[in-house]
Amino acid sequence: MILGLQFIAVLFALIMVYLAYVNYKRGEISRVEVAIWVLAWAVAVSMVLFPNTFRGIAQAFFISRLLDLMILGGFVLVIIMVAMAYIRTRKIEKKLEDLIRKEALKNLNRKNEKRTKAQK
Amino acid sequence: MKIFVVVPAYNEEKRIGGVLSKLKNTGQRVVVVDDGSKDKTLKISKNYTPYVFRHGVNLGKGAALKTGCEAAFSLGAEAIILMDSDGQHKASDLPLFIKALEDGYSVVFGSRNMSYGVPLVRYLGNKMVSIMVSALFGIYASDILCGFKAMTKSAYKKIKWVSRGYSVETEIVAMTGQYKLKNCEVPIQTVYYDKFKGLTIEQGLGILLDIIRFRLK
Numbered sequence: 001m002i003l004g005l006q007f008i009a010v011l012f013a014l015i016m017v018y019l020a021y022v023n024y025k026r027g028e029i030s031r032v033e034v035a036i037w038v039l040a041w042a043v044a045v046s047m048v049l050f051p052n053t054f055r056g057i058a059q060a061f062f063i064s065r066l067l068d069l070m071i072l073g074g075f076v077l078v079i080i081m082v083a084m085a086y087i088r089t090r091k092i093e094k095k096l097e098d099l100i101r102k103e104a105l106k107n108l109n110r111k112n113e114k115r116t117k118a119q120k
Numbered sequence: 121m122k123i124f125v126v127v128p129a130y131n132e133e134k135r136i137g138g139v140l141s142k143l144k145n146t147g148q149r150v151v152v153v154d155d156g157s158k159d160k161t162l163k164i165s166k167n168y169t170p171y172v173f174r175h176g177v178n179l180g181k182g183a184a185l186k187t188g189c190e191a192a193f194s195l196g197a198e199a200i201i202l203m204d205s206d207g208q209h210k211a212s213d214l215p216l217f218i219k220a221l222e223d224g225y226s227v228v229f230g231s232r233n234m235s236y237g238v239p240l241v242r243y244l245g246n247k248m249v250s251i252m253v254s255a256l257f258g259i260y261a262s263d264i265l266c267g268f269k270a271m272t273k274s275a276y277k278k279i280k281w282v283s284r285g286y287s288v289e290t291e292i293v294a295m296t297g298q299y300k301l302k303n304c305e306v307p308i309q310t311v312y313y314d315k316f317k318g319l320t321i322e323q324g325l326g327i328l329l330d331i332i333r334f335r336l337k
Contacts, residue, residue, distance in 0.1 A: 097179055097284060101187045104153070104173040108191050 009048040013041040040077075044070070121199055121222055123270075124149045124171075124192035125214070128184035129205035133159040139203075140168035142211035151192045152205070155184040161205075171195065181267075182281055182288030193273055201270040208310050209268045216306040217270040226275040226301040229261050229293065230268030230308040245324045249290060252328065256335045259297025261305065265289050265327075268308050275301050286323055287330040294334045 020037035023029045029037075047054045051066050058069040125148050129136050136152075143150050152165040156178035165172045173191055175184065185202055192200045199221045203209050213230070220228040246265050254260040267289060271279065279295040281288050296303050 093284075096177075097183055100175050100177060100179055101183065101190075104175050104187050105191055105194075108173070108194055 006048050010045050013045045013048075017041050121218070122149075122197055123199045123201060123218060123221065124151050124195065124197040125201045125203055126150075126185060126188035126192055127152045127203050127205045128155055128181050128188060129153065129157065129161050129165065130155040130178060130181075130184070131157045131159050131161060132205045133157070133161050133164055135207040136161055136205045137164045137168070139205055139207050139209075139211070140165060143203075143214075144168050146211050146214055148201075148214060149192075149195075149197075151188045151195070151200075153184040153188040153191075155179060155181070180283075180285035180288075182283040182285055182291070185288055186281065189276055193276065197273065199270060199272045200276065202267060204267045210309045210311075213268065213306070213308045216308070217268075220304055220306055221270055221272065224302065225304045226272050227279075227292070227296045227303040228270040229263065229303065229305045230266045231261070231263040231305040232266055232308060232310040249324075249327060249331070252331050253290060253294050253297065256331060257294045257297030259293060259303070261293045261303075263305075264293050266308070266310075283330065285326075287327050290327050290331060291334055294331065298334075 017038055020029065020034050020041075024031065024034040047066065047070060054069070055066055058064070058066050061069065063069045063072070125143055127136075127139065127143070127150060129152055132139075140150060140152070149171065150169040151171040151173070152169055154162040154165060154172065154174040156175045162172065162174055171191060173187055175187065188202075189200050201214060201217050203211075209230070217228050217230070242265075246263060250261060250264045253264060265286075269289075269292060271292075275296070278299045278301065279292055281291040281295065283291045
C-alpha cells in the first residue's frame, strides 16, 4: 500500500516530468535534456515506491538510511546545477557586455572607416 | 602628448553639464560614455563634446571606462585621464596628471586629502583595501578607490581590466602592481555633493573578494 508521503513524492515527480515535457514542447530544452530529467525523476519515483530494492545501494556507500542517500544525491545534483548556472550566467554577462560595447562604438568605427577611405 | 579625458556617466543630468563645461575650458578632448542613463545625460553631454557614446543598458563603471578608453585610443589618444561625472573631481587638477604622464609615468593615481572632507566609513574602507592590495600586489596607493586616474596607451593594454563595476578602481591599482608599471600619485581636491552616493557596504565587501580574485587571475 502506498503511504501518504509516497503519494506526495510521486505526484511531485510527475508534475516535474510534466514541466520538463512542456519546456521541451516549447523548444526551451533539448530532447536529451528532457530524457535526463525523465530518467532522474523515474529513479526518484522508483526509490520512493521500492525502497527495499535501493537499500543495498545505500549500504554499499556506508549510508544507513535510504533517505540519507536521497538527500545526499539531491545536494550533489543541486550543487552541480548551481555551478553550471553560474558559469552560464558569467558567459552570458560577458557576451552581453561585448555586444553593448560593440554597439556603443559602432559609430566610431564608421567614422574611422570614412576617414581611412578619405585618406586613400 | 595627445591626451583624452574619459568621463563615464550614469544618470548625472544635474552635474554633468558643469563638469563638461569646465573640461571644455581646459581645451582637452573629452570622451563621454553614457552608461544607459534614463535621464538627459546623453543629450546634455552632446552639447559639450562630439565624442559621446552610449551603452544601451547600464553595465557599470568599469565597462563604461573600457568603452571610453577604447574610443579614445581609436581616436588617436596616447594617454587617457579618467574622471568622474558627478563633479567630485576638479578640472583644475588635470595639469598635475598631464605633467606626470609627460614625466614618463605610465599610471598616475589621484589621491584625495584623507584628513579633510572624506566620510569616516569611506576613509576606513579605503585604507583597508589599500593595505590588502599592498600585501598581495606590492603596490601602495593611499587612495585606491579614487576614480581620478591617468594612464598611457601601453599601460592600458597591459592592465585591460575585466571588472564591470566599481571594482575597476582596485583592479587598475592591483594590475599596475602586478605588471610593475611606473606609477605615482598626485594630490587632488574632492568635493562630496551627495552623502548617499559612492560605495555601499555590500559593494565594499565585493571589492575585498575581488582583490583575492585578481590575485588568483
